Amino acid sequence: MKMAKKYFALMLCAAVSLSLAACGPKESSSAKSSSKGSELVVWEDKEKSIGIKDAVAAFEKEHDVKVKVVEKPYAKQIEDLRMDGPAGTGPDVLTMPGDQIGTAVTEGLLKELHVEKNVQSLYTDASIQSQMVDQKLYGLPKAVETTVLFYNKDLISEKELPQTLEEWYDYSKKTADGSKFGFLALFDQIYYAESVMSGYGGYIFGKDKDGSYNPSDIGINNEGAVKGAALIQKFYKDGLFPAGIIGEQGINVLESLFTEGKAAAIISGPWNVEAFSKAGINYGITKLPELENGKNMSAFIGVKSYNVSAFSKNAELAQELAVFLANEKNSKTRYEQTKEVPAVKSLADDPAIMKSEAARAVTEQSRFSELTPNIPEMNEIWTPADSALQTVATGKADPKQALDQAAETAKGQIKAKHSGK
Numbered sequence: 001m002k003m004a005k006k007y008f009a010l011m012l013c014a015a016v017s018l019s020l021a022a023c024g025p026k027e028s029s030s031a032k033s034s035s036k037g038s039e040l041v042v043w044e045d046k047e048k049s050i051g052i053k054d055a056v057a058a059f060e061k062e063h064d065v066k067v068k069v070v071e072k073p074y075a076k077q078i079e080d081l082r083m084d085g086p087a088g089t090g091p092d093v094l095t096m097p098g099d100q101i102g103t104a105v106t107e108g109l110l111k112e113l114h115v116e117k118n119v120q121s122l123y124t125d126a127s128i129q130s131q132m133v134d135q136k137l138y139g140l141p142k143a144v145e146t147t148v149l150f151y152n153k154d155l156i157s158e159k160e161l162p163q164t165l166e167e168w169y170d171y172s173k174k175t176a177d178g179s180k181f182g183f184l185a186l187f188d189q190i191y192y193a194e195s196v197m198s199g200y201g202g203y204i205f206g207k208d209k210d211g212s213y214n215p216s217d218i219g220i221n222n223e224g225a226v227k228g229a230a231l232i233q234k235f236y237k238d239g240l241f242p243a244g245i246i247g248e249q250g251i252n253v254l255e256s257l258f259t260e261g262k263a264a265a266i267i268s269g270p271w272n273v274e275a276f277s278k279a280g281i282n283y284g285i286t287k288l289p290e291l292e293n294g295k296n297m298s299a300f301i302g303v304k305s306y307n308v309s310a311f312s313k314n315a316e317l318a319q320e321l322a323v324f325l326a327n328e329k330n331s332k333t334r335y336e337q338t339k340e341v342p343a344v345k346s347l348a349d350d351p352a353i354m355k356s357e358a359a360r361a362v363t364e365q366s367r368f369s370e371l372t373p374n375i376p377e378m379n380e381i382w383t384p385a386d387s388a389l390q391t392v393a394t395g396k397a398d399p400k401q402a403l404d405q406a407a408e409t410a411k412g413q414i415k416a417k418h419s420g421k
Helices: 029-035 049-063 074-087 098-106 125-129 165-175 190-200 223-237 250-259 270-278 315-325 328-338 357-366 376-380 382-393 399-417
Strands: 039-044 066-071 093-097 140-145 148-152 181-184 203-207 213-219 263-268 283-286 300-308
Touching: 039 049, 039 074, 039 315, 049 066, 049 315, 049 328, 074 093, 074 098, 093 098, 093 315, 098 300, 098 376, 125 140, 125 300, 140 315, 140 328, 140 357, 148 270, 148 357, 165 181, 165 223, 165 263, 181 250, 190 203, 190 223, 190 382, 203 376, 213 399, 223 382, 223 399, 250 263, 250 270, 270 357, 283 357, 300 315, 315 328, 376 382, 376 399, 382 399
Parallel strands: 039 066, 039 093, 181 263
Antiparallel strands: 093 300, 140 300, 148 263, 148 283, 203 213
């Protein structure tokens, strides 16, 4: 989960191989001859290759090339690329989380994409921004996701839904009996806890005037963050969350309680739509609740993207494929097959997509959410913040003490590993 969402290609016509976007649907004979007989390897997400099956077939026919699709967990593809890329056994195109872009670029794992502005403008501002490092583009958005609220309609109706997190606390006080629960969330993890902490003024990194993240300005222990963590602690302290949802196995316990009908509502993401449907749960999906201060709970906007490996021996053709897979037509087809919410602006109001309750919820929640920071320094936040929140959840430390320690640890690691930035 750490955890949240395309087009006709480009490149200058002066290049050896003309792109689809730059030159239109009719490709020059020189471009076709340069790609004829080539083979590209695509690393696609697990159980998601069905979404690009038709697009791959069309690209193969148009370019007279072979495209091999291999499924791998998308969050671990960069890890595999570190080994397989230099060995010559890696992909030409891969898919990955937007928050890993900065680290991947720093390590020289991704190829910069030279994509025309009219192609970039197809995507939502947040999704295309997730692919930028130092004003350079390194990928095209495949899908967007945020956390949302799932609720069991057999336990609570839409009309009965509490509208604020505090109201969910009150509902849970009346409902939780040790075996059944009201509202549950993995608040011992910063990925989820930030939804509350940021609503009171907490943040991961501050931003400079140009909008870039400032890794020396860490806000996970400011006054607002501490207030949010104190609210979170109440759910654990008062027995409204079972002890089992703390730690590495927490996600399994939380999902099991929901699928077994023992939790009225949980915070999760669209990645669980299919699983909950198969489990036969009569569920509804909506945006996250508001807070007592009137602000809506936030969420990290996660962006899945298509990126070109720096080790690709056919990078121009690989870029064409990435652009093709991410275009409007293929994004919509992929949604129909995988239910991943596309990042294409024009599809935000598409009736075929907006009839999905999950897509509507993600779209609405995105209004209150921010991108997961994609700079390398973000890697130094996850573990200290999660460790601090677990001590908060278990009552081993008060919120301020725990978060101060997390911020201090993160700053030390950033200084040690990212000096000079």
